[in-house]
Amino acid sequence: MALAPTPPPPPPQRPTMCHSSAFLLPPHPSSSSPAPGCGGPASTSATVALVVLNQPLPRFAPLLWSRAALRVCADGGANRVFDGMPGLLPGGQDPDEVRARYKPDVIKGDMDSVRPEVKEYYSNLGTKIVDESHDQDTTDLHKCIDFIAKDSSVADKSNLSILVLGALGGRFDHEMGNINVLHLFPNINIILLSDDCLIFLLPRTHTHMIHIERSIEGAHCGLIPIGMPSTSTTTTGLRWNLDNTSMSYGGLVSTSNIVEEDKVTVTSDSDLIWTISLQN
Numbered sequence: 001m002a003l004a005p006t007p008p009p010p011p012p013q014r015p016t017m018c019h020s021s022a023f024l025l026p027p028h029p030s031s032s033s034p035a036p037g038c039g040g041p042a043s044t045s046a047t048v049a050l051v052v053l054n055q056p057l058p059r060f061a062p063l064l065w066s067r068a069a070l071r072v073c074a075d076g077g078a079n080r081v082f083d084g085m086p087g088l089l090p091g092g093q094d095p096d097e098v099r100a101r102y103k104p105d106v107i108k109g110d111m112d113s114v115r116p117e118v119k120e121y122y123s124n125l126g127t128k129i130v131d132e133s134h135d136q137d138t139t140d141l142h143k144c145i146d147f148i149a150k151d152s153s154v155a156d157k158s159n160l161s162i163l164v165l166g167a168l169g170g171r172f173d174h175e176m177g178n179i180n181v182l183h184l185f186p187n188i189n190i191i192l193l194s195d196d197c198l199i200f201l202l203p204r205t206h207t208h209m210i211h212i213e214r215s216i217e218g219a220h221c222g223l224i225p226i227g228m229p230s231t232s233t234t235t236t237g238l239r240w241n242l243d244n245t246s247m248s249y250g251g252l253v254s255t256s257n258i259v260e261e262d263k264v265t266v267t268s269d270s271d272l273i274w275t276i277s278l279q280n
Contacts, residue, residue: 014267017206021191021198023048023067023163024060024216024278047160051144052077052104053178054113055166057084058195064163065102070153073104074140076113077166078122103127108147109140139177141167145185160188167192168199183227183271199275202266210264210274212237221276223247223254223266230270237264247272 050068052061054076062085065071073081085102086095103122107114108130123129132143141164148162167178182190182201191200202208202223212218223233229248235241239258247253259276266272 014205014207016209017203018209018211019189019200019274020211021213021217021276022211023064023161025213026063047157049148049160049162051141051148051162051164052081053141053164053166054080055168055170055194056080057088058165058193059088060193061085061165062088062102064165064193068163070106070148070151071104072106072108072144072148073114074144075107075109075111077140078104078107078114078118080166082118082121100125106130106147108132108144110136139174139181141178141181142184145181145188145190149185149188162188162190164190164192166194168194168197179226179273182273186271193278195278195280197275197277199273202268202272202274204268204271208266208274210237210266212259212262212264212276214262216279217276218259218279219277221257221259221264221274223257223268224273224275225249225253225270226273228270230268230272233266233268233270233272235264235266237261 048064048068049070049072050064052071052073054074057080081102081104082099086093086098089098099121103125104127106128107119107122110133111119111131112133119129130147135143138146145162148160149157164178168175178192179199182192182199186201186203189200191198221238223235223242225247229246229251231246232244233242233247234244237260239260240254242254245252266274
């Protein structure tokens with residue numbers, strides 16, 4: 001008698017990666033730590049680094065600055081901090097005192113955008129200037145992420161989250177270059193932020209649990225297969241969930257979806273970009 005064929009083993013369980021935007025919540029009165037969420041930058045044990053690019057500062061820049069262990073301005077981002085930070089704080093504060101208080105740790109890039117007087121001002125305050133004008137093959141954001149990933153002052157690289165201000169908006173080629181950086185560093189939690197939305201990469205190696213902070217997020221969201229098509233994406237927690245759904249440019253792309261639950265899960269066979277609107 002022939003034996004029944006042995007069924008194939010079940011596919012390996014993917015590890016779960018947790019995401020939260022609780023770093024955007026106001027400080028709790030009884031604690032100077034970010035509000036708890038489901039890990040990522042919200043975790044009190046996370047190391048947060050801040051990168052500022054050459055676009056107007058969002059309204060929450062001072063809050064994120066205070067939560068960062070390392071603050072890096074990409075070239076002209078130093079101009080944005082110098083010019084814009086005094087206007088984001090309550091009135092009556094001396095602009096020079098604000099500028100001295102909000103001093104970047106590092107200015108890095110090809111130095112084609114930072115104004116000479118701004119560069120000199122911060123250099124005199126002790127900011128490290130890293131001129132990489134010899135490297136025209138990588139973007140300023142790429143240079144900053146690579147610097148943070150290697151910087152010895154960031155002790156716990158395994159629990160590192162990098163928040164990027166000014167990566168969205170402005171020139172479209174710059175914006176797409178910044179999104180490309182997410183794909184170049186898939187093992188680092190990088191979040192691109194504007195006043196209107198945030199985006200980050202969901203690597204295909206994990207199942208993703210996204211904790212929704214309803215006081216600051218939503219409800220519009222999207223899952224974008226930038227870089228490669230997805231032949232199978234499954235979600236929970238959305239108004240229009242995907243069920244082993246194929247997505248690609250030239251086909252379906254999940255835009256203008258709606259968050260329905262406090263937690264959203266995403267599993268896909270390709271890397272996806274997650275985006276969600278921020279409330280003003």
